[in-house]
Amino acid sequence: MLKETLINATEAGAQVIQHYFNNKNLQISNKEGINNLVTEADHASEKAILEIIKKAFPDHFILSEEVGEIAMDSEYKWIIDPIDGTINYAHGIPLCCISIGLEKAGSMIMGAVYNPFLKEFYFAERGLGATLNGQPIEVSGETDVRKSCLVTGFPYTYINEPNGPLDVFSRLIRQGIPVRRLGSAAIDLCWVAAGRFDGFYEHKLQAWDSAAGFLMVEEAGGKVTDFTGALYSPYQPRIVATNGKIHDDLLLWINDKV
Ligand code: IPD
Ligand code: CA
Ligand code: CA
Secondary structure, eight states, X not given: OHHHHHHHHHHHHHHHHHHHTTOTTOOEEESSSTTOEEEHHHHHHHHHHHHHHHHHOTTSEEEETTTEEEOOSOSEEEEEEEEEOHHHXXXXXXXXXXXXXXXXXXEEEEEEEEETTTTEEEEEETTTEEEETTEEOOOOOOOOGGGOOEEEOOOSSOOOXXXXXXXXXXXXXXXXXXXXXXXXHHHHHHHHHTTSOSEEEESOOOHXXXXXXXXXXXXXXXXXXXXXXXXXXXXXXXXXXXXXXXHHHHHHHXXXXX
16 A cells, blocks of 8 residues: 555656646746746646645655645655756756655655656665666666766755865866766666666755655665765765765765775
């Protein structure tokens, strides 16, 4: 029932975002900052997702990007990003997805990420592995950061501190290491899980950006931590997610210890 609801809710959100995609009259407004957008499709996707989850589990806790917390006294918490990659979406770039993670007693137990434009449905369940369209996926075998293909993202507001996003990015690209920037953290994580990227890092994510994707990486055999190498929590901003083999070295690069 939990899995069925997760899949149904993810698909319902995806239907909505397909409906509004490339609509020239899409209503777009700003959150904080001129580039932090929210569209009517984000709200409509969220509504469709919440309807399904609330109908199946009216007592569960919900944390969803646009409505915030629907607090309940429950060990289950659904963590929802109704469109991850909104800027891509608003520009007709088909790199965006629905991301939903399900936590039980503080541990992420299931996650789904669906990009309906590429027809890629990622699903993970704790202890049971990760799949792409039903087929098991695993992280890459690369062992050398210098030979890796990495991905990152940048926050909407500049982080002015040592080893901020531009410092780390510059350090890596000065060595000729490819670092892509797709614009959807959930897809970045799934593509690490699928072995397309060897690693992903980002300085400032919210729980809904990473909840499903970090479980995907772990279940595909990878490793996810914060920038100190400590066990990952989606409730703090920093993330390093890799195939496991380059993890310690990538942390050295990020922390300027190479
Ligand atoms: C954003 C994307 C992006 C990341 C930003 C997020 P949104 O989510 O995941 O890749 O760099 O930090 O806010 O706003 O498109 O849901
Ligand atoms: Ca997001
Ligand atoms: Ca979003």
